[in-house]
Amino acid sequence: MPFPLNDARVEHLVVLMMENRSFDHMIGLLKDELPDVRGVAPGDFTNLDTVGTPVALTDDAVYQGQFPADPGHDFNDVYLQMYGTPFNGVFARTPTMSGFVKSYEQQAGVSRGAAVMRCFKPERLPTLATLAREYAICDQWFSSVPGPTLPNRAFAHFGTSFGRLDMSPDFFRAQPSIYQRLRRAGKKGKIYYYSQSSGTQGMTFLLADQRDFFGLFGDFKKACKNNELPAYSFIEPAYSDNAGELATDQHPDHNVLQGDNFIRQVYNAIRSNDDGWKRTMLVVVWDEHGGLFDHEIPPAVLPDDFSSTAPPFAFDRLGVRVPAVIVSPYIDAQVEHSVYEHASIPATVTEQFIGDPRTESLHSREKRANTFLHLFTRDIDNPRTDTPDFGAVKTGSRSRARPTGADPASSLHLNQVRELQALLMRIDPAFARTLEPQAVATEAEANMFISTAMNAIHRDPA
Numbered sequence: 001m002p003f004p005l006n007d008a009r010v011e012h013l014v015v016l017m018m019e020n021r022s023f024d025h026m027i028g029l030l031k032d033e034l035p036d037v038r039g040v041a042p043g044d045f046t047n048l049d050t051v052g053t054p055v056a057l058t059d060d061a062v063y064q065g066q067f068p069a070d071p072g073h074d075f076n077d078v079y080l081q082m083y084g085t086p087f088n089g090v091f092a093r094t095p096t097m098s099g100f101v102k103s104y105e106q107q108a109g110v111s112r113g114a115a116v117m118r119c120f121k122p123e124r125l126p127t128l129a130t131l132a133r134e135y136a137i138c139d140q141w142f143s144s145v146p147g148p149t150l151p152n153r154a155f156a157h158f159g160t161s162f163g164r165l166d167m168s169p170d171f172f173r174a175q176p177s178i179y180q181r182l183r184r185a186g187k188k189g190k191i192y193y194y195s196q197s198s199g200t201q202g203m204t205f206l207l208a209d210q211r212d213f214f215g216l217f218g219d220f221k222k223a224c225k226n227n228e229l230p231a232y233s234f235i236e237p238a239y240s241d242n243a244g245e246l247a248t249d250q251h252p253d254h255n256v257l258q259g260d261n262f263i264r265q266v267y268n269a270i271r272s273n274d275d276g277w278k279r280t281m282l283v284v285v286w287d288e289h290g291g292l293f294d295h296e297i298p299p300a301v302l303p304d305d306f307s308s309t310a311p312p313f314a315f316d317r318l319g320v321r322v323p324a325v326i327v328s329p330y331i332d333a334q335v336e337h338s339v340y341e342h343a344s345i346p347a348t349v350t351e352q353f354i355g356d357p358r359t360e361s362l363h364s365r366e367k368r369a370n371t372f373l374h375l376f377t378r379d380i381d382n383p384r385t386d387t388p389d390f391g392a393v394k395t396g397s398r399s400r401a402r403p404t405g406a407d408p409a410s411s412l413h414l415n416q417v418r419e420l421q422a423l424l425m426r427i428d429p430a431f432a433r434t435l436e437p438q439a440v441a442t443e444a445e446a447n448m449f450i451s452t453a454m455n456a457i458h459r460d461p462a
Helices: 023-032 075-083 100-108 113-117 126-134 149-158 178-184 208-213 217-225 256-271 344-353 364-368 411-427 443-459
Strands: 012-018 046-048 054-056 136-138 189-193 214-216 232-235 280-286 324-327 334-336
Touching: 012 149, 012 256, 012 344, 023 126, 046 100, 046 113, 054 113, 075 100, 100 113, 126 256, 126 324, 149 178, 149 344, 149 411, 178 189, 178 208, 178 232, 178 344, 189 208, 189 217, 208 214, 214 217, 217 232, 217 256, 256 280, 344 364, 411 443
Parallel strands: 012 232, 012 280, 136 334, 189 214, 189 232
Antiparallel strands: 046 054, 136 324, 280 324
């Protein structure tokens, strides 16, 4: 019997992937009004600080200013957060989720660890909280690896990170992505990044025959308005302050409200065309937890096709839980407890547009990942026509949005700088040698480097 393809309720699947926030931190407090959510209440959990004092979970997270240093989220940082002890080369049996405060004090200093235990009251994030109430809130979506941005995003683009846990992007440059697989199946997929100045975490795709996989956020909004979206769209927020606008990615210490308003922009763009809205599913998810507390124990999973030797890791346990909300006119309000990870994204794209993931996906984690088309609760002739009331657009209160240009460059931006330099050394080595990535120290300098490099890459005809 042929595998059933193309649920008529989904012609367009859109994924917006934000940066570095955990489920408890962002929407865990919705438990108060949605008791089925595996969330938190103030005081539910504590972590010990470096001197052994309990630090309790609180409800006083603010948009910006609580993270004088970027919380650690590399593999060793995440191991300490999950297990409460430094990694010694052997994985402990079960995570305790007890080392977040100690981990952050390594970056920010003793007595500053409480920042990672602070959670947002739902009213502080009106767009995210409203979508979570009105559609499907997924309270068991975990990052794919206990590590940083790029290997987690690789699972979204490839269904694997090819055994990598670090922030080097070159390892997946030549591998078949979900966008190439869609093209082979006669479908289109596209990464929309915010602006040329902001750059994209998929820069290594910007080569030769893969350039048609990219567009800018303005192109996305136009495609929504004209009902011309491709089968699959992956949206990236603004990773830096540029062109007179503030970053929208929510990476600490970027302003979280800016990101909440960006989620609203994405939703409103899709909602701008009734015909397009009736055939679009939107997934809003974060790439990893960014070093911020979450109480849920990441589950063990069957190993991937690849493993890491430095550090040793069999890819047999997921990373820390992240927020995830799935929106469709065919989804009524619900709390979804199925376990998802980022490999669930290409698995669902495959299921809808290519074929059975068990045979058509390329790697084991994607083949086995749960998909989410089953969340539909309405028939095709009965879509929702309401528009949730998000309230007026908030512009900040207790901590106003501020430019971050003078701040030290985050690990995210420093890795973008290194990634771009490596790419330029391949396609325009003479120009690459005129740049000075080692001199980049502040966010403003990183933004300037990224903008200059992206302009050069877009000029390159190859």
